[in-house]
Amino acid sequence: MNNARSILVVGPSWVGDMVMAQSLFLRLRERDPEVAIDVLATGWSLPVIARMPQVRRGIELPFAHGDLKLAARRRLGLSLRGARYDQAIVLPNSWKSALVPYFAGIRKRTGYRRELRYGLLNDLRKLERERLPRTVQQFVALAEDAAPIHAAEIPPPRLRVDRSRGAQLRVELGLPSGPAIALMPGAEYGPAKRWPVEYYGALAKMLLARGVQTWVLGSAKEVELGKQLLQASEGTAFNLAGRTSLSDVIDLLGECGAAVTNDSGLMHVAAAVGIPLVAIYGSSSPSHTPPLSAAAQVLYLNLSCSPCFARSCPLLHLDCLRGIAPQMVFEKLQPLLDF
Secondary structure, rough: OOOOEEEEEEOOHHHHHHHHHHHHHHHHHHHHHOOOEEEOOHHHHHHOOOOOOOEEEEEOOOOOOOOOOOHHHHHHHHHHHHOOOOOEEOOOOHHHHHHHHOOOOOEEEEEOOOOOEEEOOOEEOOOOOOOOOHHHHHHHOOOOOOOOOOOOOOOOOOOOOOOOHHHHHHOOOOOOOOEEEEEEOOOOHHHHHHHOHHHHHHHHHHHOOOOEEEEEEOHHHHHHHHHHHHHHHHOOOEEOOOOOHHHHHHHHHHOOEEEEEEEEEHHHHHHHHHOOOOEOOOOOOOOOOOHHHHHHHOOOOOOOOOOOOOOOOOOOOOOOHHHOOOOHHHHHHHHHHHO
């Protein structure tokens, strides 16, 4: 009979945050190598979870962002009672995110003291942002039996890459052999996190002059951005935005020698794949959600008006991003161009 502990983690909504949540799963496994971890997550995050060896299964949370759907959450919780989880760890701070573990009757329900979740959670922790300023630190702290005295060492996320599938995708998508760098111009949060698309295009031309092809990666929401980048690059980039699944993107990144990216979900995916990357920050801050990789380099101007965390530049100039010239990014990539 298997007496291993089992934990249900209610995962965050954003893909990048879900990648960072792997650090929590790694810490849970450090503490108990036999623990079984299931993750409740939105459908768009399930491909990322499938690449995490620490997770036994991903369970789809079939609600749109912001939906309450109390009766449906109750049904889902009741359907999970048979799993007899020993603990739930709730990563989002919303009231509704704590409902499913409560309805599932999980004995210990852990999370931060937010949105009057008394009763729904019975292992409430105080969120001390001064001691745990980074999102990933806040996640990992919930692996402990009580609030830690100081921030723990963060085990970096590492997603499993299917190398054979990556090589197959190159053929299917008509990508030539030879070195490639991924360009990821999107950021779902808003334009204040997006390096100008014409800068990406200029960088693509610089890289082609060095014999390096560029692949534009992004979701269906970023198809238009991909078209704009292709035009700005004068046709030198390969626009794959909207043509690949998230699983495909993970395997394609494994084929790349490096990536250039905004602060986005795909930035965290690329960091977890383990390739070198240049991460460009504008309205957000690398001190809050940095790429969790020793192979990452950050470009951030730290202007007096940033970080503002706005979706669009409130001053209408976007100097925090426009001040980062394509040549600055190219210089960061220079040592990598002989891969």
